[in-house]
Amino acid sequence: MNRTFFITTLLTLIIPAMSIAADPVKHVKADEAAKIISAEKVVIVDVRTPDEFKDGHIKGAKNIDIMSADFEAQLAKLDKTQPTLVHCQAGGRSTRALPSFEKLGFTHLIHLDDGFGGWVKAGKPVEK
Numbered sequence: 001m002n003r004t005f006f007i008t009t010l011l012t013l014i015i016p017a018m019s020i021a022a023d024p025v026k027h028v029k030a031d032e033a034a035k036i037i038s039a040e041k042v043v044i045v046d047v048r049t050p051d052e053f054k055d056g057h058i059k060g061a062k063n064i065d066i067m068s069a070d071f072e073a074q075l076a077k078l079d080k081t082q083p084t085l086v087h088c089q090a091g092g093r094s095t096r097a098l099p100s101f102e103k104l105g106f107t108h109l110i111h112l113d114d115g116f117g118g119w120v121k122a123g124k125p126v127e128k
Contacts, residue, residue: 024102024106024107024108024109025098025102025109025110025111026109026110026111027110027111027113028110028111028112028113029112029113029114029118029122030112030114030118030119030121030122030124031122033085033087033110033112033119033124034122034124036083036085036110037058037060037085040083041082041083042082042083042084042085042110043062043078043079043082043083043084043085044058044060044061044062044084044085044087045061045062045064045075045078045084045085045086045087046058046061046062046063046064046087046088046116047064047065047066047071047086047087047088047093047094047097048063048065048066048088048089048093048116049065049067050063050065052089052116054128055128056116056120056126056127056128057116057126057127057128058087058116058119058124058125058126058127059125059127062078066088066093066094066096066097071097071100072100072103072104075100075101075104075106076104078106080104080105080106080107081107081108082108083108083110084101084106084108084109084110085110085111085112086098086101086109086110086111086112087111087112087115087116087119088115088116089115089116089117090114090115090116090117090118091111091112091113091114091115091118092115094111094112094115095111098111
């Protein structure tokens with residue numbers, strides 16, 4: 001076996017595996033998020049504004065507004081080893097928040113990709 005072929009084959013196998021393993025975030029839709037919430041102890045972090053949160057939220061969610069000046073300081077108070085489900089209204093703000101969670105050392109992140117809007121659209125329970 002020639003060396004170039006061997007290295008190319010090895011890289012073809014290793015690089016995709018590394019990129020999959022590098023993403024510490026599990027991405028879910030509303031149905032899977034609901035199953036996770038009911039099956040295990042999970043911290044739910046809603047990064048929307050307090051007004052959005054008051055209009056309706058997932059039961060048990062903690063509201064930590066991504067736009068607040070002390071966003072990371074508030075996140076740092078949470079248990080970084082607990083499974084943590086992160087969401088906003090549609091997925092944009094919570095996606096932008098994920099690097100903050102990762103930087104602070106959260107080890108089990110779950111992202112609700114369609115956000116609270118997807119949760120409502122799927123007919124999941126809302127608390128006000």
